[in-house]
Amino acid sequence: MAPDLAERETTTEDETALGGYALARQVGHLLRRAHQRHVAIFQEGIGAAALTPMQWAALVTLVRDGQASQNQLGRLTAMDPATIQGVARRLLARGLIARAPHPADRRISLLAATPAGVALVKATLPAAVAISEATLAPLNADERRTFLQLLQRMAFA
Amino acid sequence: MAPDLAERETTTEDETALGGYALARQVGHLLRRAHQRHVAIFQEGIGAAALTPMQWAALVTLVRDGQASQNQLGRLTAMDPATIQGVARRLLARGLIARAPHPADRRISLLAATPAGVALVKATLPAAVAISEATLAPLNADERRTFLQLLQRMAFA
DNA sequence: GTCCGATCATTCGTGTACGAATAATCCGCC
């Protein structure tokens, strides 16, 4: 496999022409790659439960809060109304959540985890913890604290 | 707007049942939200260039490296062959990049930025720098160094 | 009591993201 020539061929515009801008050092690129790596760890670690990160987020939130409207669940998990719609539809199809009409507001249908959904969350919780742990594996305890604290501010600024 | 009742209705399973697992504190959730915030800043900051983060990544990489095969460009920007295909197709359609047959390998067509693509990158570079800056705005200079160093390890571990 | 702005859920369109399968081509090994 032609070692270097393959990855760096004819150089038309040198990096100097980009004024020191290196994609690999930009926050956005690093955030994307770190998230990408986490999703891969998640898929691997979630195993037989076969949930996506978003499905897990929605389900675990419903288990914690008991019930919520669809848009409300979207806000709690940082999903667009259009996005949570698809996530909810797939969880509904698997029988992990259920809908009930809101007693007073006919626009709303309340979502709640079914017994199967609650059971799945309880069974999967150790895997979820292990996933977070594995994602943070490159850092030691001190670094994890620092990183999470800074990341929190980057996320919610 | 019913303040608290709306966001926390009937609580079936208390947080204690989740053994202290709080979605809002998990790395994966925070990485997703930080990335989400960055993409919003990017869309806002890129302005008239109307590029997505991925299109920018591919284009700036081609300007730096001169030319690359499609899969190679995907590897350089951390995109699946299936994903880079769509990104390249859209850049091609806008005339920002062009294809040429590889002189020796008929499987490969080489991608390169067109003069229009190079010009767009040069014109957009200040905006790209400002986007990275705006994304890191919640942190001071010391924190940025620390965060980027740790994030780098999280991304490439 | 009725109108008006806000909210709820859905749908459409576009753009990542990636596993899996495919056809064409390449290359090293025998």
Place this chain on the structure above:
DNA sequence: GGCGGATTATTCGTACACGAATGATCGGAC
């Protein structure tokens, strides 16, 4: 010199992600 494994690009299917538009409903101001 032909064969088998690797690589290239494409396609299909599924799942986020979100702007924008829609129709139903709600709630408060008048």
